[in-house]
Amino acid sequence: MSELKSDIQIAREATMLPISEVAAKVGIVDEELEHYGKYKAKVDVNTLRERPSKAKLILVTAINPTPAGEGKTTTSVGLADALNMSGHKTMLCLREPSLGPVFGIKGGAAGGGYAQVIPMEDINLHFTGDLHAVSAANNLCAAMLDNHIKQGNALGIDSRRVVWKRCVDMNDRQLRNVVDGMGGINDGVVREDGFDITVASEVMASFCMATDLQDLKERLGRMVIAYTYDQKPVTVADIKAQGAMTALLKDAINPNLVQTLEHNPAFVHGGPFANIAHGCNSVMATTTAMKLADYVVTEAGFGADLGAEKFLDIKCRATGLVPDAVVVVATVRALKYNGGVPRSELVNENLEALDSGMVNLLQHVQNIKEVFGLSVVVALNAFPTDTQAELNLVQTRCGELGVNVRLSEVWAKGGKGGLELAKEVIRLCEQPKSFRFAYDVSESIRTKLEHVATRVYHAEGVDFTRGAERQLEQLEYNGFGHLPVCVAKTQYSFSDDQTLLGAPRDFRIMVRELRVSAGAGFVVALTGNIMTMPGLPKVPAAEGIDVDESGHITGLF
Numbered sequence: 005m006s007e008l009k010s011d012i013q014i015a016r017e018a019t020m021l022p023i024s025e026v027a028a029k030v031g032i033v034d035e036e037l038e039h040y041g042k043y044k045a046k047v048d049v050n051t052l053r054e055r056p057s058k059a060k061l062i063l064v065t066a067i068n069p070t071p072a073g074e075g076k077t078t079t080s081v082g083l084a085d086a087l088n089m090s091g092h093k094t095m096l097c098l099r100e101p102s103l104g105p106v107f108g109i110k111g112g113a114a115g116g117g118y119a120q121v122i123p124m125e126d127i128n129l130h131f132t133g134d135l136h137a138v139s140a141a142n143n144l145c146a147a148m149l150d151n152h153i154k155q156g157n158a159l160g161i162d163s164r165r166v167v168w169k170r171c172v173d174m175n176d177r178q179l180r181n182v183v184d185g186m187g188g189i190n191d192g193v194v195r196e197d198g199f200d201i202t203v204a205s206e207v208m209a210s211f212c213m214a215t216d217l218q219d220l221k222e223r224l225g226r227m228v229i230a231y232t233y234d235q236k237p238v239t240v241a242d243i244k245a246q247g248a249m250t251a252l253l254k255d256a257i258n259p260n261l262v263q264t265l266e267h268n269p270a271f272v273h274g275g276p277f278a279n280i281a282h283g284c285n286s287v288m289a290t291t292t293a294m295k296l297a298d299y300v301v302t303e304a305g306f307g308a309d310l311g312a313e314k315f316l317d318i319k320c321r322a323t324g325l326v327p328d329a330v331v332v333v334a335t336v337r338a339l340k341y342n343g344g345v346p347r348s349e350l351v352n353e354n355l356e357a358l359d360s361g362m363v364n365l366l367q368h369v370q371n372i373k374e375v376f377g378l379s380v381v382v383a384l385n386a387f388p389t390d391t392q393a394e395l396n397l398v399q400t401r402c403g404e405l406g407v408n409v410r411l412s413e414v415w416a417k418g419g420k421g422g423l424e425l426a427k428e429v430i431r432l433c434e435q436p437k438s439f440r441f442a443y444d445v446s447e448s449i450r451t452k453l454e455h456v457a458t459r460v461y462h463a464e465g466v467d468f469t470r471g472a473e474r475q476l477e478q479l480e481y482n483g484f485g486h487l488p489v490c491v492a493k494t495q496y497s498f499s500d501d502q503t504l505l506g507a508p509r510d511f512r513i514m515v516r517e518l519r520v521s522a523g524a525g526f527v528v529a530l531t532g533n534i535m536t537m538p539g540l541p542k543v544p545a546a547e548g549i550d551v552d553e554s555g556h557i558t559g560l561f
Contacts, residue, residue, distance in 0.1 A: 015124035082119035082414020086422030107546035117415030168229035173202035177539030209524035278305025329432035500532030
């Protein structure tokens with residue numbers, strides 16, 4: 005038996021088409037591309053603005069992630085390849101990977117096996133520089149804010165109530181809380197400060213919600229960065245920073261076009277985390293793809309309780325998009341892990357643990373069907389250790405909810421391994437749908453959070469710390485009560501306690517902080533111990549990444 009190739013080996017051995025040839029498959033001519041080498045380019049969306057939207061939209065989500073792995077991005081890539089193989093013009097829309105997870109614990113986000121987007125190394129590292137542009141725009145705002153305070157503070161900003169943080173696209177817990185402005189009188193005003201990871205910054209969230217460059221500038225201008233001594237919000241527009249910030253983002257806002265291993269077109273653009281932001285690729289990429297293809301496959305980050313809920317309640321509400329079908333990705337291994345099986349024993353058949361862990365999958369599926377009113381299929385990623393009895397059990401339990409299960413073998417076979425899944429997705433896209441949101445946006449912030457917690461997480465309710473209660477009052481007073489809510493929560497559980505696996509009951513969600521993201525258009529509720537600046541694990545992935553004298557990278561996954 006031949007040795008299994010790593011993702012990076014498979015990607016490196018692939019023969020790529022010139023990106024202009026990939027673009028031509030969906031009617032993009034070379035004049036509409038801004039090339040970044042031979043194999044990646046940005047698409048000038050202004051030249052495509054008048055084209056009508058025509059595609060069916062497919063949302064790929066998953067169960068809560070486990071160390072056993074689920075393969076959501078791999079499934080998304082393989083499904084897009086399978087739809088193209090079936091004769092349907094299909095585009096893929098994914099988020100850009102953050103450098104933090106690449107060098108931390110999660111690794112890259114370009115798929116795996118024979119269902120990848122390429123050039124994999126470029127995508128997982130600096131790519132076209134979008135994340136650096138977001139960091140620069142964010143930090144320009146921070147510099148201009150502190151400069152305003154130093155140069156006389158005409159707006160009366162209370163330096164103790166600056167809410168804008170600097171950012172860097174790296175997991176660096178040392179920067180969560182800092183004191184800056186130290187030194188002499190010419191070195192600024194001493195104050196407490198902090199850093200977020202770039203993909204948690206509001207600039208990234210606003211960037212991904214913008215419909216065009218002008219809309220982006222307006223969103224940036226609305227962002228609240230501080231409060232005055234009399235507790236009035238100060239915005240980016242108040243310090244006149246939105247124009248310069250937009251200038252830094254004017255090229256980044258165009259979607260990045262790459263290809264799958266099977267030479268099908270894919271947009272990889274924008275990258276907000278789903279556990280601390282809204283977890284979707286850019287609106288610009290999704291809406292542009294829907295003008296170019298017959299089917300568009302997109303994914304939402306982490307489990308359906310996070311990424312899918314935010315895709316539906318935030319992105320769909322803002323854009324009018326509605327998925328025609330939803331794919332929930334799971335593995336037998338991950339379901340057994342939810343049933344209490346140690347990672348070292350997941351290769352052994354265990355029907356009792358599998359049945360116990362199935363509650364996690366079933367709750368996600370039921371939420372998509374009953375809370376949001378959408379058609380859903382379960383994509384079960386195949387592993388060689390899965391037994392027929394285990395596969396049958398998953399099919400039986402999902403069948404009791406009226407949901408079909410399709411085996412996905414895209415990691416090993418590429419598009420060919422997803423043909424049955426593609427066939428079911430096409431069938432679902434033709435079914436009538438009765439889409440609805442999890443809450444009415446006109447309700448209070450408290451009520452909206454209660455709806456998400458009780459209807460999606462199946463919690464008993466929501467509690468607020470004293471600080472969060474004060475923030476809630478202030479947000480309502482300042483006119484932000486009408487915005488959707490974005491819950492920052494652990495990705496590992498329906499609850500805000502990452503150790504509660506499966507489908508826990510008899511718990512409450514604790515909101516410890518509320519922030520307005522007025523530019524992105526939502527209120528962020530931080531729960532549990534979730535951090536907007538992650539840290540590195542004891543053995544970071546960076547320790548295993550190297551490059552030889554010829555420039556070949558090893559250890560990237």
